Amino acid sequence: MTTFSAVVTTGIYCRPGCGARPRAENCRTYELPAAAEADGFRACLRCRPYRVAAPVGADSPELVCRAWQMIIDGVLDEGTEAALAARVGVSARHLRRLFVKHVGASPDQLARSRRAHFARRLLDDTDLTILDVAFVSGFGSLRQFNRSMREVFRSSPSDLRRRRHRADRLVTDGGLALRLPVVPGYDWDAVRGLLAVRAVPGVEVVDGETYRRTVRVEGAPGVLEISPGGAGWLLLRAHLPYWEGLIHVVDQAGRLVGADADPSAGVRALAADPALGPLVLARPGLAVPGAWSPFDAGVQAILGRGGRSPESVREWLAAVVAGLGTPVPGLPGGLTHAFPNAGAVTADALAAIGLPDQDADLITALASSVAAGRPELRPGTSVAALADLPWAVPDLRHALAFRLGAREAFPSAEAPLRAALVALGLDRPDAHPGKGPWPALAAAHLMSHGNAHHH
Template identity: 50%
Template sequence: MNAVGAVRTTGIYCRDDCPARPLPANTTRFPFAAAAEAAGFRACHRCRPYRRDLAAADGMPELVCRGVRLIAGGALDDATEGSLADRLGVSPRHLRRVFLQYAGVTADQLARSRRAHFARRLLDDTDLRVADIAFAAGFGSVRQLNRVLAEVFRATPRELRARRRAADRLRADGGLAVRLAHDGTLDFADALRHLSARATPAVEAVDGGTYRRTILVDGDPGMIEISRRSATELLLVAHLPRLDGLIHHVGRARRIFALDEPGAPYGAWDPFEARVHDVVRSGVPDAAAARAVMGDLARRFGTPVPGLGPAGLSRTFPRPGAALLRSLSALDLADV
């Protein structure tokens, strides 16, 4: 999904579905856009490959796939290659060698490209200030954002925003709208049926063609809405108390619909929530009864969220805590 073709005669790299059809003899394949960028190629203005999210590629060693998944989850946003190597159980030198061999770039370069691409999408899709975009995309400062965009796209944020097309800017009735691009294989109606059947009452709701849920942003509540925009895009509308770390919320939204792993089960917002679902459903085979248990846990331990009653939402999902864990361990699921 992430592989691109770089045209040596033009210095541009494209997605495989780009309307431009360069001669194969003039094209060099790269496993990731970051590798094409590191080789000196720039992104095509027609197919805009920076709109794709980072995902592990088929045929790569499991070590690289695990590393890519961790990077896509933000593992290098506030850490070093050395810490990533520790998580993967290898030396930093080995990690760098394997990434260069199979991904075409180091882990750090891949993470930097991911943040730059997300910032570029926000420049296209929104009217956010450059300072807000810097922190939403995981950069430590506007200066860092400017430097990385100049390296990756050879332009300033102002110049990149001036290039966007009239139809690029997304509009939403409140909230911040962001595209969630995918490969077109998603059965959105099936995904909504699945998510509706397992939705935690007061935390998640499916209404018509829209999935909604509450989330926590550094302890403060927010809400996201996801609907179908086109055959290859979902539309995320985020209502957040702050934009810092928006790139992480977008990644979690993608995992709910398994956009980067076509055919995989639809997911939960985070690993803890997924684990609680598994514990409850392992003891409550009946789906309706399991939802009732989940709703009770949300009402007892979730953070109240005012003003979302019309959307069927009133709590955030509980966070890990002694009271909740005692409740789960003491729950006599056989009597439910």
């Protein structure tokens, strides 16, 4: 995990590897920039820690992780800590106490830091006006934006824009270009390989080193492109109809490619395994890719049930996309549709596509749960939580939870993973990786190994 160092004599905190060399006795360490900022430190102008991926630790309590995910999804953009606490079933005071203990900052401080850091990246990377930067970063007013930036960076937004280096501005052939921070050692080649295998026809495509997908923003279509960037970041190009909600679009893109997942603890835990160790050590930077949305994840998980081959799953996905997706004409590289909206899915529409009855029933139930905002269908949900959804039959829970980022998920019923287990002799009960540590990371490495071996 990334550790930030704060120097009490200067009031500045830095990312790892910064050239500053303070005395050890003058330093404090923090896992999150927001925690350093809550204690009064400001970001270093030289190493720019706002460009580093800093996820909440995997050892934080489940309630804290759930509340943090809601903050990322924007629950505090207009809401209050009290409303957030009510949604997770505790008092506001208790929630603040948990956050300060395990994260080092209150929910409001985390939300403010997150918005300010995203805005600072936009000031560096783009030519968006300061008013637009405030708007797309989730600030309610320009006054609130100016106040928060001064509190976090000790400078006004206009001063920060003037201070950016000539090389900071990203110049690309269209779209809005942004740096997407990733954890140290992140392996884009390995993640891209997994994304390619499960790409939804017409919606996603991997072309060389670049991943592209269609998205919808406020009902209108757009396109995201993710490609290699520099040390510690990927290049994200966003072609969107509106900039409203950009901070959430970028968060979704980061979850999709596992940008903020730190696999280092899992690598250490799996390295000693005789069968998995060599796979993990060959690709230590492989992160578990997530999903663009719970509905995307659920449809893929449902169509992958019963050991269907990847080719068969792609055929059914293509049929669902062509039948229910939103056409997006004029795009290159085989992108033709945006993925169907859960609200547009009905049993009759699925029947017209010709889906098997059980798949159609499950997708209809999934769409109803998504439309109802069921809390179990969220990034990072647990396998156990999905049991509260009546339609989430046992063999579906692991497949869906795996795509939503559950560390304990192991979708062993899916054909690619089962084939890898057989090939490595790990399909015996006494050797099954799903019962060991870090099951989801083990599953990702097995899938990656199977893909490489197949091709």
